[in-house]
Amino acid sequence: METTVILLKPDCLAAAKAGEVIGRFEAAGFVIRGCKMMQLTSDLLREHYSHLLQLPFYPEIEGFMMSRPVIAMAIAGDNVIERVRDLLGPTNSTKAPKGTIRGDLGKDVMHNVVHASDGLETAAAELKRFFADGELFDIPAG
Ligand code: IDP
Ligand code: MG
16 A cells, blocks of 8 residues: 655645545545645755756746645555556646646646655655654555
8 A cells, every 4th residue: 555645736725626636536545644734945845846956947836836835645545656646647737638637727837736746765755754753644444
């Protein structure tokens, strides 16, 4: 059983779509192991998006991600990392098929509603980055 890290981004909360997005994860059978609201900081984002730091639009991404608090979640299930990425669709919302979260709710490549871990190693690193011991629970499905 894998666990992945989700961030409901500022555009998701601004559009009052948190419930819809969480509902899609619950409908897919995933179990919520952790959930909290947080104001992201520049330091945390520079670590989280270290693969984008050199890009000219990095400051815009940081500004967007700090523009209001986000909801961080840890959700678990079989193959959840890949399956959640499939539910999201590609990074660019304008290229995401209808029926995916980004295709239905996203605006463009930056305003794309949800972050999700992209592999086993990043999921492990992100769990440590966003959740302290005691903030993650082992909850049986069903
Ligand atoms: P991902 O969120 O689909 O894993 P990443 O390449 O890891 O995509 O990029 C992280 C976030 O940075 C994206 O979700 C998006 O918000 C933003 N981003 C990525 N590429 C661009 C771009 O070309 N222009 C503006 N923002 C971008
Ligand atoms: Mg990514």
